[in-house]
Amino acid sequence: GFDWGEHFYNAADRFDTMYEIAENLVKSGHAYVCGLSQEEWRKYRGVPTEPGLESPTRNKAPEWSLDMLSKMKAGEFADGTYCLRAKIDMASPNIHFRDPVIYRIMHVEHYHAGNQWCIYPMYDFAHPIEDALEGVTHSMCTLEFEVHRPLYDWVIDRMQEMGMLVQNNGITVRPQQREFSRLNLSYTVMSKRKLLQLVEEKRVAGWDDPRLPTLCGMRRRGYPAAAIRNFCEALGATKFISTTDFSILEQAVRENLNSTAMRRLAVFDPVKLVIDNYPEDAEETFDAVNNPEKPEDGSRQIPFSRELYVERADFMKDPPKKFFRLSVGREVRLRYACLFTCTDVIEDANGKVVEIHGVMDMDSRGGTSPDGRVVKGTIHWVSIRHAVEVPVRLYDRLFSVEDPLADDSRDFTEFLNPDSITRATAFAEPAVQALDPSTSVQFERMGYFFTDSEDSKSGAPVFNRTATLRDSWSKIK
């Protein structure tokens, strides 16, 4: 959802200026053309503990370099034969100061500039120039560029000498580079190099696979842009290499979705529940609010009949003390519908529950009884006769067993969770069919889902799980 307005820039639009600056550097003795091969240069550059050697062309007249530079630009040389170096300090302990390359020959097409150029500026040269020309005051980047900062400042100094710094309200804008730590998430592979590997090896559907921590992946997973922004704002930016727990991100997503997502009832692991005192042919509908946090979203009607599906986990034969849901002899609320008392349960030969029986309080339609008695448990349900089956995908995050930052020597793909997708079918109330694509919905007590029709052959929406609901019952267990 980000909008950079008029400040959308392409580096390629500044190639002409960059080349002019390079020429000026040569003229002022700050740069020279070097014909050393990469292997030769490695020897000349030396090691940090002792000074390097000067390139044979380092002290040639500027006219020579100027001429060579124009020939480089004209395409007279093959890749790698010559390059343009900044003349700085061959004895610096910072290797980036030992006459770094600022232009190299590359006979390749540029995706913006086409075939206009066969020499291209290096990042360390282009970056400060772009910032200066665009009036950037603070150029934020990640920690690995810390040692590049002196070179960044060097280029800015040269631009200042050339009078190329931008004025803003009468003040000269001198860009400054500042570094901060990249965002790390626990259990999550964030390295673009590694994500690329997953995409290329087709271990995921693409860059927008909902399991990937990419923005387009998060979008398909249903993470709202505002939630991601809030998450980042809560984290802050420092130079400390931190690892944020994945649950913080999920919490930010839940917080946003709680106030925006439509509520629907759906049963994921169904067991049949029969209301013995409800007529077999009868049916009725109950009114249910779409979002209790947002009354203006209105309500919808949920059909109800004698036979329902309820969540298997909502029944326990031998319930522990704090279990508030179904058990023989217990009364619970069927959400929006009525109070229901379980009287009996039918099991198969293995002791697995196949049917729950009970009676409803006929005076409790809508969910409250006239005598005002309270029930601790409220469970979700769906009428079997009216239920629609919807495909759901329960995505897990991609994670490695060990610290994703550690152990770069081993192939991280061996740590990937093999069960990172679960495909299933849920039984939902009919109103899910009317949902628009790309809508967030909360299946009550089951989590947040995001409708994704792009991906299904039939065009029917697939419900991708965005996040689970917080579940304090699992902590009690």
Add this chain to the structure above:
RNA sequence: UGCCUCAUCGUGUAACGGUAGCACAACUGACUCUGAAUCAGUUUGUCUAGGUUCAAAUCCUAGUGAGGCAACCA
């Protein structure tokens, strides 16, 4: 090996040299037609050792631990 960074509750972050605070998590309670949400409360921290100072999370020195750089990559 040289050089450059970083270290504050469980996690992530604040604090001109002057009361160590906030958020999330955890825990307790209230409320509730989602064991959700909401509300109230509680617990927990300055890497180590010296030094400077009336006073150090903050400045200095050393150590420990972690990360980065030594591509004609970004």
